[in-house]
Amino acid sequence: MIVALAMVSTSAAQERGPVTNLPLPRFVSMKAAEGYARHGPGKTHRIDWVYKHRNQPLEIIAEYGHWRRVRDRDGAGGWMHYSLLSGVRTVLVEQDMLELRRNPEPSAPVMAQAELGAIARLEKCVLDWCRISADRRTGWVPKQALWGVAAEEIVE
Incomplete structure (x- = not known):
């Protein structure tokens, strides 16, 4: 079985x-x-x-x-x-005031924030982080805070 x-x-x-x-x-x-x-x-x-x-x-x-x-x-x-x-590729932000960071790490400086429900362009994804952009702002966010990318997906 x-x-x-x-x-x-x-x-x-x-x-x-x-x-x-x-x-x-x-x-x-x-x-x-x-x-x-x-x-x-x-x-x-x-x-x-x-x-x-x-x-x-x-x-x-x-x-x-x-x-x-x-x-x-x-x-x-x-x-x-x-x-x-x-x-x-675009993604839907699933967390209110999601922090876009300079690098894919929790301690990296915050570059901007995205509201719940915002649509952003998907630029790149590594194992747990994705780089997104919207309204001329770009940054890294935790992958689990997005809809539109698979958990195991790597985007180059």
């Missing part, structure tokens, strides 16, 4: 999209200022959700033709046309 669970975990970590051959799940951002998440992969399907924030991070969990199934931080989502999405 334990062996079967280990094999499932390994195959899930290596899952690739059937259309793009990119990893699933993976994070992207909204390219458009507004985008519809539909119940199924096609314009004839009903609209379940409307996203209204350019650069909002989303997670792609499935692919079908020109459509990507996405979910947001709250688990809501649906199928969106790929033209509404961008490979530019």
Whole structure:
């Protein structure tokens, strides 16, 4: 029984999209200022959700033709046309007044602060820290204070 669970975990970590051959799940951002998440992969399907924030991070969990199934931080989502999405990585700040530090260490000087719910560009991630930028401010923050990057992910 334990062996079967280990094999499932390994195959899930290596899952690739059937259309793009990119990893699933993976994070992207909204390219458009507004985008519809539909119940199924096609314009004839009903609209379940409307996203209204350019650069909002989303997670792609499935692919079908020109459509990507996405979910947001709250688990809501649906199928969106790929033209509404961008490979530019952004993150959502999940801690109020998150301190952006000069270096990836807790004792480094604070360069700025980010409010809860702020959207920032993801520049780089090491094991436990990510470098983000927003409003011409840049700094390092603990990875666990962000949504839009996997816990084990390294971004260069």
